[in-house]
Structures are given as structure tokens and as C-alpha cells.
Amino acid sequence: MAQMPAQAAEGMWMPQQLPQIASGLRAAGLKIEPSRLSQLTEFPMGAVVSLGGCTASFVSPQGLIVTNHHCAYGSIQYNTSAQRDLLKDGFLAASLSEELPAEPGSRVYVTVAVTDVSAQVLDRKVQALRGKARFDAIEAIQKRLTADCEADAGHRCEVSSFYGGSQYQLIKQLELRDIRLVHAPALGVGLFGGDADNWMWPRHTGDYSFYRAYVGPDGRPADFSPDNKPFEPKHHLKLARQPLKEGDFVMVAGYPGHTNRHRLPAEVDFTFSEWQSSHIRLMGEQLALIKAATAGRREAEIALADRVAGISNGHKNMQGQQASFERSDILARKSQGFADLKRWVAADAGRQARYGADLAQVERLLAQRQEIVRAELLLDYVAPQLLDTARSLYQHAQQQALPDAQRKPGFQARDSLAFSQSLETLQRRYDEPVDQGLSAHFFAQYLALPAAQLNQPLLAALGLQPGMIEAAIKARLLPIYSGSQLQQQTERMAWLTRDVAAFKASDDSFIKAAVALYADDETRESRDKELSGQIGQAYAGTMRALIAYKASQGEAVYPDANSTLRVAYGHVQGRKGAVDGADWQAFTTLRGIAAKHTGEGEFNAPAPQLAAIKARQFDDYKVASLDSVPVNFLATLDTTGGNSGSPVLNDRAELVGLLFDGTLDSVIDSWDFDAKRSRSICLDARYMLWQMKVVDKAERLLREMKVL
Template identity: 45%
Template sequence: MFKKLVFPAVLLCAGTSHADEGQWQPHQLPQLKTELKRIGIEIPAEKLADLSRHPMSAIVSLGGCSASFVSDAGLVVTNHHCAYGAIQRNSTPEHNYIANGYLAKTRAEELPGGPNTLVYVTDKVENVSARVLGAVKPAMTGRQRHEAVEAAIKSLIAECETDKMYRCSVPAFHRGLEYYRIRQMMIRDVRLVYAPADMIGNFGGDIDNYEWPRHDGDYSFLRAYVGKDGRPADPSPDNVPYHSKDFLVVSAEGLKNGDPILLAGYPGRTSRYKLPSEIRDARDVAYPAKVAEIQADLDVIAAATKGSAADEVRYASVAKGLNNVMKKTQGLLDGFARKDIAAIKDVQDAQFRAWYAAQPKVSKTLLAELDAAIAADIALSNEEFGLYVATNSDLLKSARTLYRLALEGRKPDGEREPGYQQRDLAFIKARLTRLEQSYVGAVDQARYVASLQRYARLPAAMHAQGVDALLPAVDAVPALYQHSQLGDTATRLGWLGKDAAAIAASDDAFLKLAIKLNDVVTALEERRKEVDGNLERVIPQYMQAVIAWKQSQGKPVYPDANSTLRVTYGTVSPYSPKDGVTKGPFTTVEGIVEKHTGKEPFNAPAKLLEAIKAKRYGQFKDPVLGTVPVDFLTSADTTGGNSGSAVMNRRGELVGLNFDSTYESITKDWYFDRDITRAIHMDIRYMLWVMKEVDHADNLLQEMHIKYPKQ
């Protein structure tokens, strides 16, 4: 029944979308032209859909965060927390760039971002659904189906990556209904140019995370370098700045309440189309366990690094990442408690099932198969979480990676598991190398001991089959670290490329443990393939029906976020989190003075406070606010991964950087509530003002094309 509706439905529904909701694929934007024009966007929708034209050609990914080019010399602006790994990598107790910030006055002073700091420039997106699904046969088991899809994807990627300047991927959209091949130029020589002091870039710290009002100058600058031939190259002093064909004009003209904005970036994951049973599992089981695990791990890290400045620096980025995930997960739990999203979804699900039952010639078993597949997925996910807790040691993770890589190396490249092919070797090496900046043996040992203790207390359903008998006793953990050399970077990297027999002959304690665990971990992965294959068979049929149902109601149909390039839109908007309280939409530098206590995390730099008190606002003074704005709110639809996303005005000029959302908005990953969902952005005027008045980053101000307000 739905076969002819699938692809048109994704587009046709868009024209009647609800304002602000939706993380749209660029090619869908022409269907939104009426809505974009209504809110005041002046850029033609067809231009926004073209990845080769401004402004979309200036939007890039950092592989977990978003960013944009702001000069033709590869200068990239993103969030401070997105560049945190590069900042931490170059920091020492003597030169603590986290605390004090860093500014390269010349290109020669720009610091290496490290192997994990990459810039991805998307230049081609093509629908390859027919090629991915062409090998699937109705009689296949779940595992067979999954492997057929996986093989097709690997073939499509290999075909795309014949030119080694590109990194390609084939993500699923609408939970496996569609597949698009994404081609990106991957620039791997990326350098740290400028980061403000942590007291500016992370003002308010974890206390203010996801809160409003905010006063956070969450920005940093990187620069992309390539070989002299203009192609991506390994880091080298001979490389030159990447010539970015397009870049965003930076506008200091500012916004006011009600102004329209466009936001472009790479949102991570949303779950808007999940079923009530999936929501209840997240709310009642998965998220509470995740919060408890992360908090316990953070407590161990804090205790183990206390009193050592060097150890604190080494684990700063690890702790920051864990804190961010934990607060978001806790926010999701609080959001579920505040609004019963599962009950809302129950009503929607019942309406859908009633509509579906009334349609002619539809499968009578689809919904029962769907419920069974989801139940199996939830049960297996519990075991996978338990395995994560039971193996939470950086040395064990490294050993498992090395041994698995050796086993996969026996196979032809096209038959290896994703993540262990030739194309993945540089990433594996980067992860193993990165440990040099974020590992201390005593800290890792303390984390692993505590993790094993927590694992023992998990419910039986979270104990992966066959794992318990293979784990070390808690009192045996110190001996593992005493009899392993994997904590040494040269030794760790030396195992790359060794065959499985050589690793099996090693007396390294963690390599021996990895070998011991391999069979049960592989068995768990095989079960995952069966479960995923069944999901990939039944959920696309379900999504096909949901799209047709939503189309019949004129409701928005856009894919869940999956780390691919998306565009959302909205307006500068206050909100009311509860009765009698209205917040936003702007904060100002005076709020920094009000929050300043002289103690972390509300310890603003003296030179910043001096500039505020002297009211040296110049051309960055907002005519309505009478001062410099710091952060602002919009109704844009964002999620994790949108950090660093360009916030553009009606003409496509950069006016802000997305970095957060309000605490009340966190549940938007599951359910979009337009009345309270607000994204938090740093006002670009605050960034420019700090650069001029506080950090004197005149070289960068001169490099960017800045549009100042008319005097």
C-alpha cells in the first residue's frame, strides 16, 4: 500500500510543517520555501539546498561537533568545548591553556590539534537506498539481512573512497527506510589558533550547563591545513592553510527578539519516532543506570586525580565529556518526570494503530513483529551496558582493539568488520595515541576496580552471557597493571600490525585478558547482528506507514538526527518554564559581574571585569540592550552534535554559535514541545568584543570579513 508514497511523503509533508520543529536534510528545504519566507529568511531555499554554494559550503563537521569557515584561509570557528581536546593536548601545568587561554599571533605559532582533531567538508549526498536494499531477500534471517546491508554499504564506501582525499559513509534515515551516501573531504592537519581562557569559554562550568540564563563565551578557532597541492595531507610544517571557497561573513549587527535565524550543523541523535515501550525502557532502566554509572566514574576520577595538577590536566577532557553526557541524561530523566512523554506517545501510538488497522492490504502481523523486535533489542542493550561497565579500563579497551584488529586482519579488507578495515587504521592509531594525553596508570586502575565492583551489583539482566566467569577478581586488578606495558605509548602502538599469533604469545596481562574475553564478546556481537537485522526488516515498514499516516494529517516528516548535515530554523524567543516565570531571550555582560564570585566556576578574568565596568562597548553595544549581549535563545530544533553550529541571520551571515539548550528542552530528543524548547547560542558580538577588548586578537579580527552596524 505504502510503496509509492515513501519517498514523496518525506518531501510533501514538509510544506505544512509546524514552525521551528524539524532537523531537515538540505535537499528538503525547497519544500519549506513558504515557511522560510514567512519567518523572514531571505536566502532562496534552492540555494540552501545546494551543498556547493554559500552558505552550506561553509558549514563543516569536526566529527562530533559542528563548525564553519570564517575566512578563505581555512579559519574555522566552533565552540570552546569542541576544541577542548586540542586545548588540553597542548596544555601542561606550566603552560595551562585550559585555564589561561591561547592566542597564536602568527601562523607559525598555531599549535597541532592532534590526530583526533579533524575537519570534514561535505560535498556530495546521494540517495543509495535501492543499492543498499537490493541484496535483501524476504527469507533472510536477521543476521543474514544485516550482513547483506552491511556488505552493500561497505561496497558503496569503497567505491566512494577510491580518491583517498574523501571519507565516505552510508547512514540510514528513517530507521532504515532510506540510505544516503555522504562524501566528505577529511582534513587531518588541524591546528589550534585561539581559545579564550576557561573562565570565559566555560564560565559557569557544569553548574550552568543546560541552564538559563547563561553567560558563556563558548568559542574557539582552529585552522585547516592541506598539502601544497590543495589536498588533505598528514600534519607537516610544509602544509599550507586550506583555501575555503566559501566562508561566512561575520555580522556584528546583531539580532532582536522575534528575528528569524537559520542554524546549520551536524546534530547527533534524536529519537522522535521511537515507540512508548522504548521510552519507558530509557526512562525506567537505561537512563537511571547510565546516570549512576557516569556519576560513580566521575567520583573515582576526581578522587584519584585530587592533589595532582598534572593528573587533573590529563583527565580534564575525559571528565568534561562525562559530565556533559551525565547532565544531559539526568535532564532527560527530569524531563520525563515533568511531562509524561510515554503517555503522550501512548495516545499517538493508539491513534496510529487504529489508523493502520483501517487501511486495506496491510500486514496483519507487522505490529506484533515490531513489538517483538524492540523487546529483543531492549534486552540485548541491557547486556551490552553491563559489558561496558565490566570492561571500563583504557588499557583493556586498547588490548581488545589490538587483538580484534589482528583477528580481522586475517580477512580480505571487504570482509572485515566495520571499524577494522584499512580505512580505519588511522583512527585506531589516533585513539591509541590520544591515550598518551589522557591516561595515568593509578587512575585507570582505580576506575577499573570500581567498575568491576559496580558491575557485580548490576541486575542479572545486565550481565552479558558468559562474561562473569572470565572477569578478574577485584583484588587481582593491581597485578594486571603491574604485568602490562600497554600504558607506554610506544609499546601500545608497537602492537599495531602484529598478527593474532604474536599477540597470543604475549605475556602482557591485558592482552591475555582481551583474548580470554574475545569469544563471549564476539558471540554478543553476533546476537546483535540478528537483533539489528530483525529491526532493519520491520522498522522501515513501520516508518513507511508512519510517514503515510503523518502525511494524511499534514504533520512534519523529517528523519531523526544521525550526525549528517541538517538545517533548522526558528526565531529569537523567550520562554516560560513554569507559571509566572518568563526567561530570555538575551543575557548581557552585566550578568557576568553579577555572577562573579572569584571562585570556580564563576571566576571571571580581571581584564574582562575591567572592560565591563569601564563600559568599553564600542560598536558591539546593542542599541536596545544598551550593552554587549552574551548569549541568546531561539526556538531552533537542535541536539548534541549541534555544538558549534552556525547561527545565521536572514541573509546567511554568522550571528551566533549554538552550544546548548535549556534544561527544560532536553527531552526534545524524544518529543518536540514548541512552547518550551529553546536552544542557547553565544552572541557573536560577545565573541568579537572579547577578541578586541580583552584578548586583543587583532590578527583574527582583521582576517575575518566582519560586517559592523551602521553608526
Template identity: 35%
Template sequence: MNRKLILVFVLLVVLSLSVNIFADEGMFLLNQIPKNLKGLKIKPDEIFKPGGGGLSDAVIMLGGGTASFVSPKGLILTNHHVAYSAAQKNSTPEHNYIEEGFYAKNLKEELPAPGYEVFITLNFKDITDQVMSAVSEEMTAVERAEAVRKKVAEIEKKEENLEKGTEGHVVSMLDGSSYYLFRYLKIKDIRLVYAPPSSIGNYGGDIDNWMWPRHTGDFSFMRAYVGPNGIPAEYNEENVPYNSETYLPISSKGVKNGDFTFIMGYPGHTMRYRTSNSVDWNQNISYPFGIKMFQSIIGLLEEESKDNEELAIKLSSTIKGLNNALKNYQGMVEGLRKSNILAKKKIQEKKLTQFLEKNPELKKKYGDVLPSIKQLYKEHLEGYETDSYLQYITFVQTVSYATTIQKWSEEKEKPDAERDPRYMDYQIPRIKKRMEVSARDYDAPTDAQVFKMFLCKMAALPGDQHVDFLREIIGDMTGKKAESAISDFVDDLYSNTKLVNYEDRMRMFDMNAEELSALNDPFIEFAKKVNTELERLKKKNDYFNGKITKLRPEYYKALLEWKGGDMYPDANRTIRFTYGTVKGYFPRDGIYYKPITRLRGVIEKHTGEEPFNAPKKLINLYRKKDYGIYIDKVIKDVPVDFLATTDITGGNSGSPIMNGNGEIIGAAFDGDYESMT
């Protein structure tokens, strides 16, 4: 059995956090929940009911993670790191809620959390036939990818109901084998209720991130609000708490080794059935490139803000997110290499090929699939470094603003159905909302430095890999001369553009192509050239995706012919169910990790310096042994975090982890390094 370790966090004082290695693998759709699970004391239909009313109704998508309703008045439990941006965007040097924490004593004191939205799954269904009706055998790979994208956008547009606050998301299952429509209620007014100080919520920081043992109190509370009529609405002081008819009870009994657990959440992305070519791409190309980029951006942002508290607060959410992504990528590479998955995949493919060779009919159907996938990856690899920089370049916020505004000025001239699906009418309010929220973290001088770094890295590539807009900046120059030319170019752009001003760029967003062109804004003119390269890259990716979404389903069919059984779809940000047990593990020979950490461990790690600077009040409570009802009689201490063998990944952060009775015993917050793959 392929098992993983997952970190899940125990609510200090009331709940338990938990971590997990060697998971009981499975991220099941809710209509695939296994029956007769040992330790599950409630019926599967109490967890999920197609018509509503199951526990799953209380499990919601929030920000980049997961959360759950824990009261009838829209109170939400999630991770500190999921709610972090809400504390950050309300912080100032005078009221630093990141460091000091925040607690609203009543509803009026709850703080708005701009950019946060809650998605509640209403229902889902298979719509494969509807999506594939847009595709024909005569289509090229690019035409196929575009046809599917436009059909998906058409369906999603029809599903959006602004009056009721509902919308639909179409997702691919098993790389195009099928398509599902998920319907959601979207709540747009979310507020911060409680966040612990970073000395609890981020105890151990990046040093302990992805590691066990952990002693982090990674939890926060938020609340969902709707209009007085019960319909989702934008933030307004007149709004009222959402009536969450289904909410999850919290257990005060804690956990012990061997307890059954299950999780529902919205895991982001897995690739468990992919071929060796995909593993090779991610292990040796994609993840290592991302690691280098994240390290460079983080280093630059930290340097820019080290002596400026106001800027440090503004950039803290971005830095935290990048650090988490960095550690994730590093763990993925280390995990892939240590577990030798690439070699194992190649052996599996060799055995599959041998199986097909012995079955002429199956060989005729599937014999060309693996060679075709291999050739497709070989073609896609050409120019990958240039393409990778282009995919990351919108990390530069002003570039993102400029390319979006310039592209929209052209797309708005077209009939809605003929536009790039990303710029159809129903998408525009979402784009404007993202621009509005991102403005709170925007600092033009810092952004300019990030842009210079990107261009200098692109300039360091061999000359035949330079894109046209870079050649116009540096010509044949290399080294310091190229860097100097880039610096002058970027300084000139930022000095002469209106995009650095929020009001100006929102006005520019509403302009048509002629009006925008008349401004002669240098950044917009530059964005045209960037968009030309991004369009080239889009066509390249469309070709790959159009081909691969025909090949991978055939590969999966061949696997099923060989091995039999069923496949649960890879994670794709839709609600899933996973189960396991509270359990320790042996990470290396002679070393055993117990499944539960204690308050004593927090004090033992305390140095008084970040990230091991426990609050004085917590230290005093420990010294006085003033634990009240929260002491665990088995461990004779207050539990902090625990391990469980549930199967989670990015996106599961904040997922409620429940006992066999369907009661919350913690909130998932991390995965151990050894579990990354």
C-alpha cells in the first residue's frame, strides 16, 4: 500500500492538530466513499447526501485552502496560514495583528478580509458528453484544446446566477477522461474573528515547515456574511452572519494512537497516474526551475523590506506563500528522488508494454500510446527555459496589470462568445476584484526590482533563446552591460507609466483599445510585446494539452486492462474524502516519531528568538501547569499537533479532520517531507 504522512493541526486548548506520513492512499469523490470502514461509526450517507444535509455541506473552499463551518452563525475554522492574509491586510506598524494576534469580542469588531471568498459545494454531476460534443476527430490538437476551453466557458457562464450567488465550475477528471460540473454557493463577505499571534500560529516558521515533530498552533477563525435577505453580497456593514444549517461539532476528547480519522477538503493537484515522462519533467525540470525562482524572489523581497516595517507587513503574505511553495517543491524533488519513482514508473511501463505485446487486440488499441506520449514531451521540452520565465513573469505585478489591461482592451471589441474564455463577460468582475485586492500588497519600487531580476535572468540565457522584447532592450549586449541596459529600461518604464497608480490603472482597464493606445503609456506598449510571446506560449501549450488529453485517457484504459480495479481521479480542487488512523512512524532506521506532540515540546523548543519565541503567557501557563479541562490524561499534557495517515496535499490546508463520530478533532495544516510524493 502506498502510504503518506500528512500533518494535521490540533486546536490548542480545544482541538488537536495533526500530521501524517504514509497515508492510506485515496482522495475519493464523495460518491465514491468506501463502505464498511473500520472505525467509522456513522453511515456514509451521513457524510454525503446528494440532495444536501450531509456533513460535507459544512466543508468549504476558502482562499487557497479548506475550512469548515463550526456554528450555525457562519463561524469558520481554518488554518492560521490560510487566514494569514486577512490579518496582514488589516495590519499596520501600530496594530500588527500578524505579530500580536487578533480577537474580536463581538460581531462589530470582526475585520473585513478582502480577497477571501467561500465556496460551498451544492451538487455535482458528470457532463462529459456535453463537453465532448464540441470536439470532432478532424480537429487539430490546438483546435481541440480551444474547443474544450470555449465549451467549458459557455457552460460556466450559463451556470452563473448573480441573483442567487451561485456559479458552476467545470473540471476535468483523469486528464480529460471525463468532465464534471460542480455547482457552488459563493459568499463574498468574509471577516476575521480570531488569529493567534505568529508566535503560536507560525511557531517554528520555515525551519519546522513540512517537518515532524511540529508544535505549531496553525488555526484561525473567520465568519461568512450575507445580505439581510440571505443572499451573498459584497462587504457591507448591514450584512448578517450566514445561516450555516449544517456545521461540524468539535470534540473535546482529543485523540490517541490508533484512532480512526477522516478528512473532507479541497485538495489542489496530484499526478499519481502520469507516465515516467511527466515524473521526469517535474523532478528534473519544472520543480527545480520553480525552486530557483522562488528562492530568488524571496531573497529579493526580504532584502527590500528588512529595514522597513510597513513594507515588511505589506510583503509578508507574499513571502509566506512563496516560502511554503518553495518548501513544497523542495520536498517534492527530494521525495521523488528518494523514493525512486521515476525508475519505478519506467519498470511499470516496461511491464505494461510486455502485457500489451501478448494481447494483439490490446496492442492495436494501446500500443502506440506510450511512444506517442514520450515524443510529445520531447517536443514540449524545446525552449523550456524561455517558456518557464514567461510563465513566471506575471509574478511581476505591474507586468500582470499591463498584460491584462492590454489584452482586455482587444478582447472587449469581440462578441462575447468569440473572446478568449478568460475574458468573457462573466470573468471581468473577477479580474477587477483580483486587481483591487492585489493593490493592497503592491509596492512599485519593489516590483521594479523583481522585474529587473526576471529580465536579467532571461538575458543570461543563450542569445538564440532570447525573446523579441528582450532583444529590443539589450541587443547583443551581455553581462554587466546587459544588466545596466535592463535597469535603465525598467526605471524608465516605472517612471513614465500610470499603471503604478491604482485609480489610473482601473480607469485604463475600462478603456477600449483606441483610448488605451492614445495614452502612449510605455508599459502598455511593452505589454503588447509580452502578450505576443504569451500567445505563442499559449498555442504551444494548447498543442501539448490537445494531444495529451487524448493520449492519457487511453493510457489509463491500458492500465485498467492490465491491473483491473478502479481509479479515483487525481485531485483538482474539488471536494474529496480520505481516511486513516492516528499513527506514528519510522522516518529512518532506529528513529520513531510519536503521533502526538505536547505543550512541553513548545517550551523545549523555545529560544526567545523567532521562530521559536513562545508567548510569555503560554510559558507561564505551562510552568503553573494551569491546563484546566484541556489536559490529556494519556500523555499527561496539553496536546498540540498529531499525525494521521490520511491522504492530503496542497489545498487541504484547514480541512477538518474528524473522528469516527463525525466530530472535529483537528485541522489539517501540513504534510511531512517523507510524505511529499
């Protein structure tokens, strides 16, 4: 295949695409052979793993894994109590036996194979189908391919869609289930700056933590057991020996969540003119209500810490996106690009025959979906948490009555352990007063909508009426909460083994509501599948047209991120005139921690760390040009959510840092990349090693990583 030029630092490239941009990688400064990056089971890609929402990497032959502090936050929170506050004080296991089980459901996924299965998924039969029939047929093929792949025990397989459903790949991953927390710095290190500094620069956050993956005595993936032993990965990353400096080549390998670079103008317009602004308001209200309802209740604060962190991060991200969009010409450029594509298709009879119908259909279908989203937006906020739990349990009972191959994704035998663990985790993530307050608050807004827009089965199941005010809603919901036992873990888990008849006979208030809502839930799901099937077909054709159009101009097209393994590259680089004409330096230092420290809230660095900074105990990690230890650095890396925890590698694929954030005016990059403006924020590995050695005395881990 002819090599195509890379476009600046833009692109979250699939590893198998890297030979197409090999010349760009070499020109940017990569020293190792670019083809090595496309070999998933070899170094360095074999050391990079997914946590199912974040990225991580092996850093020792004994299964030691480094990731971001905020990626391990749920496990730190799960092991925290008012008597043993690991969130505040941090954690360091003195030996293997002291390492703590991560939160239930924690996984480490090691990609071992990627196979193109487009021909199997989009066979002639599927090509002839429309709507829900097409959706169901594709889902059935995906489940069959997945089941065949998972016949190899210990693996998790997924069929992922690319380019709007025009291509499919079977991703096979080793699924490690016994994951343990090894080390996390104190909150004043791992979350220094908190929400105030989130997405901001300059930054001084020690966003790192360590897990370890374990397997059974036979070396196979296993559930937690004291008899298990550390997993021995085929490859692990080594810490860089050569100093990192501004201008150096860096790359990041990880599992970015989702981007929207190829979204159509109609989707961009709807997102930023309606959908996102509504969610910004609603998430802000969630945060304010939770803060007020947990004030002075430390156990409640701990229980909801992980949820609050997630909402806060998403809320600020959306605000940054919205601000960037409103001062940009993104919509105009997207509209022009789509118009150019349509003209290119229309200019040739063959292209018109292949792509014309899909281009004509796609925007009409998207408008239908937007009407549904607009009408049902508040439904994501109103339902009590235990009602959603009850609905999932009843769906589980319904699906268990079917042969496994006919069950919905999420309710097959392969999903049973993860489902039960999510029910178990709820025990330390739920606070009833907060849930009641949130549900009543958002129901008051929902019930103020025109009656024709309201979901009548939901109102009937909960005994609510249009126009009810918040106080009346609280009074009506109170007996529903008190009439359920689902907040008790033993009762909640017992429903996993009960059949449909037991659900229908139950007097539990949330179970009764779930049974009453089942028919409507199924009807709306069928409606959505019918529309998704139609959109999927039109969208796939539109993306095939885009790929052909770009190829005619000599351009390679990377697919939107979809939680599969990707590689991006760039350089360590500050930014000129970033804010009010001020320059952003490429590195921050320990001096900034001392300067920001207030002793309160989000800027409360630990006393031992401050003492070491004041005494200039820099050890071997001082950089002469900075006269300090580097803390964080900026890089021109194309990244997004899910890249958190991704290893940042130098030109020889050695670990120099961890990616953990982007600047606030760069978060719009999930929709539109700007190489001049975009910066990712990375933890400098030298700061992590300094903190571990000088402050936290984590010599055992440093020796294991062979840096001592």
C-alpha cells in the first residue's frame, strides 16, 4: 500500500494503519521501526492494557501496572472508610500479601488479536435487510463471532464497529479478573488542584497509582484467591534513562473512548445548540444537590466520591467544549466539508449510484432520532437508582429464560459475573437521602413539561401526576423507597436467582414498578433499534463515501475513537500566547506545588512532600535548566477520554510519563482537532519516581521497576 503523509500531530491511528504513516513517524523523530508498533503482541504494544474505561501499562515482569490516580479512584474509594481513609492518606502495600482487592468488577484487558470481520458481519443477507431486522441480524452475527472467540477460555472478545458501521473488527483480549491495589499517593498529590485545576494549565498533579494483576496457580485468569500469583506479562515498559526535554518526540498508546470527528453537520449543530447545554445545566444541578445533601456526612461523601468525580469531570469538559465551539467556525467548516463530499458524489454517475441514496437519507433519519432525544432527555435524570437496579434485575430474569445465544448483550452468561459485581459495588456507592433528593428535583422539572411529552407508564408506576411540585413528589416517593429491600445487599443479590414469576408476585415497591414498566421499556427499545438499523445503513454508506473521497485526495482516514487500541504522536511543546498573550511553558516544577498550597481543600499538599520541596531534596530527579523536579508537561498529542493512564513513550518506546488530561480549550478536539492549539497534559515520570522515593518510601516498587 502506498504511504500517505501524516497530518501534523492529528490522528488516533489504529496500529495496523501505522505503516501508512511510517514516513511521518520517522520524520517526527521515532527511532524504532514504525512497523513494530503495529505488532499487538510484541513490544511495546503488548505492554499496553485497557482497564475498561482507562488505559494502563505493565511496568514489571510481575504484573505491576501503572495508571492514573483518577483511574484507580474507584478502587481507592471502595477500600476507604471513615476509620481508614485511603482517599485522603494514600496507600502503599508493604508486600504482596498486603495488596488490596480492587473494586468488584475491576478488569485488565490485554489485546492479543484483531481480525477484520466486515465480510462476515455485512454479508449479503444483512445488506438486504432494513431497520430493526438489520440491527438484530448484525447483533446476532456479533454474538456468534464473540462466542466462538471466547471458546478460548480466559478471553473477552468484542466485535467493534468502525467508520459508522462500514467496517467491523473482532478484538480478542486476555481478561484478567484478580486486580489488586498496590500503591496510591495521598489525595493532596494524586488529586492536587482538584476540580479547580482540572483541564487547566499550569498543572501540578501527581496523577498516578499502581495495580497488580494476578492469575490462578495454573497461570490462567481467575477470580480473587489468596492462592493466586502475580501475572507475568510477555512485555513490560521500562522507565526512560535519557532526560525528556522540550521538542522531544513522544507518542501515546491507549484506548481512547469516543470521538466525533466524522459526525455530520446536523449532529454537530444539535449537540452544541441543544443537547450539551441542557446536560451542562443538569449536571451542575446534580453536583450542587449532592454537595448540599452530603455536607457534614463523611460516610456519604465517601460513598459518592467516585460519582461526584465523574460528574465533575464531565461537567467541566462539556463547559470547555461549549465555550470553544461558540468562538469557533466548526459548524461552518463541517457544513462546507459535507457539501463538498456531496458534490463529489454527484459529479460521477458511479459514485452517485453507490453513495447517493445513503447521503440523501442520513440527515432525515438523524432528525428523527434527535426528536426522540429531545423529548426524553430528562429521563436520564429522574429515575431513582434502585428503580434502575430493579429494571436491570427484571430484564436479567426475562433473559435467563432464553437460550444464551438469544439473550441481549449484557445479559448473556459471559456477562453474569460483571453484572453481579455491579450489584455488589452498589453497596458502597449508594446514599438514599441523596437519591431521593435528586429524583424529586428532576421529576419536578419533568412533570412541568407538556403532558403529551411525558412517559405515562413511568408516572403510573410511581403514582405521579403532571404538574406536581417537588415537595409533593418527595412525599409520593417516600413510601416507594421504604417499601423496597433492594438497598440491602443480600436481598438485592437474591434476585439474581429468581424467575419472572417471582418478580410478578413480589410486593417490593421498586420491583413492582420495574414489572409495570417492562412493556414500555421493550417498546421504546424496539423503536430505537428500528431507527438505529436505518441510520446504521445510511451512515455506513456515508462513511464509505468519505473514505473514498479522501483517498482521491491522497489522504488516509483514521476512524473515530471507539475504545479500541490507538496510537498518536507529537512533541513536548509549550504554547505561545495561550491566555491573554501569556506563554505556557512546557514543564511545571515542584515550586508550583509549594506556591499553590493553601493547606485547605483541593490545594492541600502533604506535609512530608512540602518539607522535601523546601529542603530541595531533589535526589536524582533534578533538571538543571528547571532548577527543580519536573511535575507535569505539555505535548501535542491527539487524545481524548479513555486515554487517561496511557503511557507516554519517547522515541525508543521508553516510559516518560502518563497522559491524564488536556487543556480546557483543547477538549473540543473530540469533535475538531486543531494542531496549533491542542495540548495534552502529562505526568512526568520523574515526578512520580521522586514522590515514590523521597516522600512515600516506595523502594520495593522502585526496585521492582529496576529504577533503584
